[in-house]
Amino acid sequence: MALTLKQIDNFVVETRNYNHDLLVHVGKSLAEYTTYGVGGKAALFCEVQHAEDVSWLVQTCRRDHIDYFILGGGSNVLVNDSGFEGLIIKLGKNFKNLECDADAGIITCGCACTLAKVANTAKGAGLSGMEFSAGTPGTIGGAIKMNAGTATD
Numbered sequence: 001m002a003l004t005l006k007q008i009d010n011f012v013v014e015t016r017n018y019n020h021d022l023l024v025h026v027g028k029s030l031a032e033y034t035t036y037g038v039g040g041k042a043a044l045f046c047e048v049q050h051a052e053d054v055s056w057l058v059q060t061c062r063r064d065h066i067d068y069f070i071l072g073g074g075s076n077v078l079v080n081d082s083g084f085e086g087l088i089i090k091l092g093k094n095f096k097n098l099e100c101d102a103d104a105g106i107i108t109c110g111c112a113c114t115l116a117k118v119a120n121t122a123k124g125a126g127l128s129g130m131e132f133s134a135g136t137p138g139t140i141g142g143a144i145k146m147n148a149g150t151a152t153d
C-alpha cells in the first residue's frame with residue numbers, strides 16, 4: 001500500500017530530529033543500487049553508518065507499520081518498476097571495515113564488505129574457506145542472508 005504524504009513527512013521529520021546526520025531521501029531511484037540496474041523508486045531511502053541507527057530505523061518502521069528492506073550489494077534484488085513503498089536501508093562505508101589476523105586465522109569484517117574483498121584478503125593471508133565466493137557479487141551480509149554458495153545441482 002502506498003505511503004501517505006503525512007507518513008512520509010512524519011518519518012523524515014522524526015528521523016531528522018533523531019539524528020541530523022541521517023539523511024532520508026524521498027522517491028530515490030533504486031536502479032543504480034542493483035546489479036541489474038532496473039526498477040522504480042523507493043518511497044524512503046536512508047544510507048546509514050552505525051548499527052544503532054539501523055536499529056532505530058527498524059524500530060520506527062515497525063512502530064509505524066512501514067515496510068523496510070536492508071539493501072546490500074543489490075546483486076540478488078530485482079526492483080519492481082512500480083518501486084518500493086517503504087524504507088530502503090542502505091549500509092554505508094562504516095560497515096565495510098575489514099581486519100585480518102593471519103596468525104590466528106581470523107578475518108573480521110563489516111556486513112557491507114564485498115565477498116570479493118574478503119576472498120582476496122583470505123587468499124593473501126593464506127587462509128582457505130572463501131574459495132566458493134570467488135566471482136560471486138554482493139556483500140557478506142547478503143551472502144549470509146542468501147546462504148550464498150550453498151546451491152547444488
Ligand SMILES: Cc1cc2nc3c(=O)[nH]c(=O)nc-3n(C[C@H](O)[C@H](O)[C@H](O)COP(=O)(O)OP(=O)(O)OC[C@H]3O[C@@H](n4cnc5c(N)ncnc54)[C@H](O)[C@@H]3O)c2cc1C
Pocket residue numbers: 035069070071072073074075076077091111112135136137138139140141142143144145146147148149150151
Ligand atoms: C552475476 C551474478 C552471479 C551470481 N552468482 C552467485 C553464485 O555463484 N552463488 C550464489 O550463491 N549467489 C550468486 N549470485 C547471487 C548473489 O550474488 C548472492 O545472493 C549475494 O550473496 C547477495 O548479496 P548482496 O549483498 O548483493 O545482497 P542483496 O542482493 O542486496 O540482498 C539479498 C538479500 O539479503 C538481504 N541483506 C543484504 N544485506 C544484508 C545485511 N547486511 N543484513 C541482513 N540482510 C541483508 C536483503 O535484504 C535481501 O533479502 C549471483 C548474482 C549475480 C548477479
